[in-house]
Amino acid sequence: MAKRSHHRKTNSSRKTNVFLIPLLVGLAVFILGNIFIKPRALCANSATCKTDLSLKIDNNDIGIFAGRKVIPPKIDLAHDITKPSVLGTNAPSGEKHIYINLATQTLYAYQGNTQIMQTPIASGKWGRTPVGNFNIWEKLRSTRMAGGSGADAYDLPNVPNVMYFYNDFGLHGAYWHNNFGHVMSHGCVNMRLIDAEALFSWAEGPASGQPGTPVSVCNEFKPPNLCVQNNPIK
Amino acid sequence: MTTIRYSLGLKTIYLSIAAAAISLFLVIGMKNRQSQSNVVSATPISADAVTPTTTLEVEVIMSQISSDGTKKLNMKTTDNKNNSKTYTFSTSDGSGANEQIVFSKTLDFKRTMSIPYNTWSPDNKYFFIQEHGEEGDSVMVFNALGELFANQEKYLDLTGLFKQSGNKNNFSVATGWAAQNLVIFNTTTQENTKGPSFWFEVPSRAIIQLSTQF
Numbered sequence: 505m506a507k508r509s510h511h512r513k514t515n516s517s518r519k520t521n522v523f524l525i526p527l528l529v530g531l532a533v534f535i536l537g538n539i540f541i542k543p544r545a546l547c548a549n550s551a552t553c554k555t556d557l558s559l560k561i562d563n564n565d566i567g568i569f570a571g572r573k574v575i576p577p578k579i580d581l582a583h584d585i586t587k588p589s590v591l592g593t594n595a596p597s598g599e600k601h602i603y604i605n606l607a608t609q610t611l612y613a614y615q616g617n618t619q620i621m622q623t624p625i626a627s628g629k630w631g632r633t634p635v636g637n638f639n640i641w642e643k644l645r646s647t648r649m650a651g652g653s654g655a656d657a658y659d660l661p662n663v664p665n666v667m668y669f670y671n672d673f674g675l676h677g678a679y680w681h682n683n684f685g686h687v688m689s690h691g692c693v694n695m696r697l698i699d700a701e702a703l704f705s706w707a708e709g710p711a712s713g714q715p716g717t718p719v720s721v722c723n724e725f726k727p728p729n730l731c732v733q734n735n736p737i738k
Numbered sequence: 739m740t741t742i743r744y745s746l747g748l749k750t751i752y753l754s755i756a757a758a759a760i761s762l763f764l765v766i767g768m769k770n771r772q773s774q775s776n777v778v779s780a781t782p783i784s785a786d787a788v789t790p791t792t793t794l795e796v797e798v799i800m801s802q803i804s805s806d807g808t809k810k811l812n813m814k815t816t817d818n819k820n821n822s823k824t825y826t827f828s829t830s831d832g833s834g835a836n837e838q839i840v841f842s843k844t845l846d847f848k849r850t851m852s853i854p855y856n857t858w859s860p861d862n863k864y865f866f867i868q869e870h871g872e873e874g875d876s877v878m879v880f881n882a883l884g885e886l887f888a889n890q891e892k893y894l895d896l897t898g899l900f901k902q903s904g905n906k907n908n909f910s911v912a913t914g915w916a917a918q919n920l921v922i923f924n925t926t927t928q929e930n931t932k933g934p935s936f937w938f939e940v941p942s943r944a945i946i947q948l949s950t951q952f
Contacts (some may be wrong), residue, residue, distance in 0.1 A: 533757070533758040533761035539760060569917060570920065571918075683952070687952075
């Protein structure tokens with residue numbers, strides 16, 4: 505009798521273990537997963553987002569955009585040294601800040617209370633431009649951007665004056681289209697070449713422990729001081 | 739007895755694997771949802787910003803510089819005695835040097851002409867201008883050097899070619915260039931709702947309907 509009761513107890517505790525152990529394993533995986541698995545990073549350029557956020561000059565390469573070949577501008581770093589800065593040279597001192605108004609596809613740059621620049625841009629059409637408050641984390645005179653697939657595939661060498669503000673989302677010049685004031689990018693903020701060049705020489709990247717120039721991407725921007733953001737990413 | 743223990747052991751292993759897989763699935767799903775929802779949900783907030791007082795960059799209405807700053811399209815308007823206006827278009831270097839008249843047209847007071855912001859093709863080989871009137875806008879595409887097109891035409895009449903294509907939508911606006919020889923233009927339907935967008939390919943004159951609207 506005692507033996508039988510002992511057997512019953514052993515069987516029921518085994519049955520409990522059948523469910524308890526998996527439950528504990530599941531819980532452990534869930535907790536460890538939360539700690540170690542990082543969320544998938546948002547990328548503007550699916551092919552180069554994680555492999556090539558570096559200075560890259562390919563003066564002899566041909567680009568591809570909208571299924572058509574495009575000749576990129578030649579970039580000569582030696583020539584850059586002789587170029588004077590054209591933006592905000594007489595501006596009063598004060599914090600620099602860049603605002604993007606997605607509703608009107610316009611970029612504003614301020615130094616203190618002074619508006620330094622206002623110009624049409626082209627933000628994300630095939631990928632959203634992230635809304636939020638960022639800082640320029642990297643400035644590159646030139647890099648390569650590639651991504652998309654099928655008819656949407658693109659590969660663009662010598663993208664000039666790149667100012668990354670969130671992952672590989674950046675402000676930069678666009679030589680392959682001229683449709684500013686309208687959404688046209690894969691998430692970056694495209695600018696006319698002359699505007700991107702001027703902004704690049706004016707804006708600052710991180711230095712001496714200080715973050716780069718702040719960039720606020722707004723769903724709406726109402727001058728003089730209202731940046732409306734729908735659930736900013738940062 | 740051994741069989742029971744064995745089957746219980748197997749059950750435990752299978753269930754553990756299943757539980758681990760479900761947990762992993764949940765974690766990955768949750769993480770990805772986090773990264774996406776940050777972009778799309780809508781809780782408006784307002785952020786204080788600096789107050790601008792002056793604008794340093796002034797846009798010149800009568801001319802438009804190319805994206806790279808090396809070319810400029812100028813429009814000179816002359817008032818005539820008979821209430822008409824003559825519009826003269828010229829190209830020049832970004833500095834204004836080497837000016838070359840490309841086109842001139844006289845219109846009565848009901849019609850006007852303008853240079854759009856995205857007038858220049860990305861490679862500066864072409865530009866387009868607009869004519870505005872009560873019956874709608876029309877767009878003319880030019881060679882930047884003033885050269886004639888294949889059929890000895892001074893310009894390509896984009897809106898005329900679109901009408902000739904037999905498309906039932908109405909031309910709305912040319913927004914700019916999608917590539918070095920592709921003008922993007924929008925249309926409206928006959929019910930006056932937003933219609934499809936198109937590419938106009940210069941110089942093949944092909945009109946290509948897009949699956950996306952600009």
